[in-house]
Amino acid sequence: MDRVRVLVVDDDPPIADLVATVARYEGWEAVTAHSGEEALRRAAAFRPDIVVLDLMLPDVDGFGVLDGLRSSGRMVPVVFLTARDGVADRVAGLTRGGDDYLVKPFAVEELMARLRTVLRRSAGPDFRRSVLRVGDLSLDEDTREVRRGEHLLALTPTEYEVLRYLMRRSPTVLTKAQILDHVWEYGFGGRANVVELVVSRLRRKLDATGAPLIRTVRGFGYVIRQAAE
Structure with missing residues (x-):
């Protein structure tokens, strides 16, 4: 299997860089984006295997990014990572096509465990364990x-x-x-x-x-x- 490609979308560069660095320690390829429009451009060029997506972005919000990915035919799994912890946000994130929802502040080990779980679930039985x-x-x-x-x-x-x-x-x-x-x-x-x-x-x-x-x-x-x- 090729290396996992992850796109990290967050308008806070230190958080985006932290998640990307941890992903690279996993042996994955990681790129970051800090706005919704940039995320959609990066997704089209990078073709990620999974996306870590903040809801609060300066232009198109996370739901808009998810809608853009889905409308373009990209069924890439999406894990929301956001400070918005309301039940309505969680329900909206999952019902609109997100695969998981993690609230900030977060533990990077939990995030990586969730990403691996989502990847196994989306890729089926042939996805290799770490x-x-x-x-x-x-x-x-x-x-x-x-x-x-x-x-x-x-x-x-x-x-x-x-x-x-x-x-x-x-x-x-x-x-x-x-x-x-x-x-x-x-x-x-x-x-x-x-x-x-x-x-x-x-x-x-x-x-x-x-x-x-x-x-x-x-x-x-x-x-x-x-x-x-």
């Missing part, structure tokens, strides 16, 4: 199950997020600062030792059922790669 693989290690982003071969691994939420980030970026070497910023954001004030502790615990769990996968690049950071033959 499964990351490095050698015989697999991480299912939908079920959060991690397996080494046939062995199901029990990871803490933090161990899971560190492993997920390493697998997403493999075979790129990641610095401790990058891992801190991605997993902990600003909560640990640059204390790299917490990364060392989590990676150490991960290694013990991964290496118990196979050859080492997480490598230390001295003076730089960590990388996860398939074990050498």
